[in-house]
Amino acid sequence: MGNILHIISSARGDASNSILLGNRIVERLQQRNPDKEVVVNNVAGQSWQWLHKELVDAYRTPSAALTSEQQALLEASDTTIAQMQEADIIVIGVPLYNFNLPAPLKAWVDHIVRPGKTVNYQDGGFVGQLTGKKVYLAIASNGIYSEGPMRPYDFAEPYLRYVLGFVGITDITTYRIEGAGLSATKETAVEKGLTSVEAI
Numbered sequence: 535m536g537n538i539l540h541i542i543s544s545a546r547g548d549a550s551n552s553i554l555l556g557n558r559i560v561e562r563l564q565q566r567n568p569d570k571e572v573v574v575n576n577v578a579g580q581s582w583q584w585l586h587k588e589l590v591d592a593y594r595t596p597s598a599a600l601t602s603e604q605q606a607l608l609e610a611s612d613t614t615i616a617q618m619q620e621a622d623i624i625v626i627g628v629p630l631y632n633f634n635l636p637a638p639l640k641a642w643v644d645h646i647v648r649p650g651k652t653v654n655y656q657d658g659g660f661v662g663q664l665t666g667k668k669v670y671l672a673i674a675s676n677g678i679y680s681e682g683p684m685r686p687y688d689f690a691e692p693y694l695r696y697v698l699g700f701v702g703i704t705d706i707t708t709y710r711i712e713g714a715g716l717s718a719t720k721e722t723a724v725e726k727g728l729t730s731v732e733a734i
């Protein structure tokens with residue numbers, strides 16, 4: 535039986551709506567799966583390496599040929615991937631920053647997409663290896679993106695759906711706390727988002 539993995543990426547701590555929503559999703563999942571362990575990874579609290587040359591070279595080096603320096607460089611990626619492999623449900627908190635992912639969440643993505651480990655090249659195509667998992671996205675934004683004129687400008691959700699699909703995760707459901715910065719919706723946005731999770 536796999537864990538529930540909760541990825542947190544907000545810089546807003548206790549004021550965070552994506553953490554609030556993600557926690558509510560985790561609570562619902564725990565009610566249905568009381569025996570599952572919950573593992574929390576706060577990616578905003580880590581100093582990630584960017585995809586610099588040495589790291590990219592290490593990603594592309596067969597494991598038997600890795601130097602000890604390369605092995606050390608790959609530690610964060612190995613740990614992050616192991617967390618994904620050990621989970622069968624993953625809740626990802628996604629604060630919308632400048633219409634996209636916060637940088638630490640993008641760095642987390644850059645540490646789980648690994649050729650030969652989470653995605654293989656086979657018969658002329660890519661085959662994701664993290665199959666059989668369910669993902670819930672908990673997206674928080676001041677504007678409204680699930681419908682209306684801003685809908686095309688949430689680049690976080692389509693990107694995450696695509697890149698998670700690339701590593702084999704296609705069963706993805708989105709919940710949102712949105713409109714928290716708009717005068718017409720700010721009073722109801724949080725409650726509406728939290729209530730929507732009861733559908734789980």
Ligand SMILES: Cc1cc2nc3c(=O)[nH]c(=O)nc-3n(C[C@H](O)[C@H](O)[C@H](O)COP(=O)(O)O)c2cc1C
Pocket residue numbers: 544545546549550551552553628629630631632633634674675676677678714
């Ligand atoms: C740096 C920054 C950029 C933001 N960019 C957007 C944006 O592009 N669209 C939007 O609707 N809200 C934007 N917001 C508002 C956040 O999406 C909102 O505060 C949301 O609740 C963030 O999630 P969190 O509460 O989990 O941190 C931005 C906030 C910050 C701090």
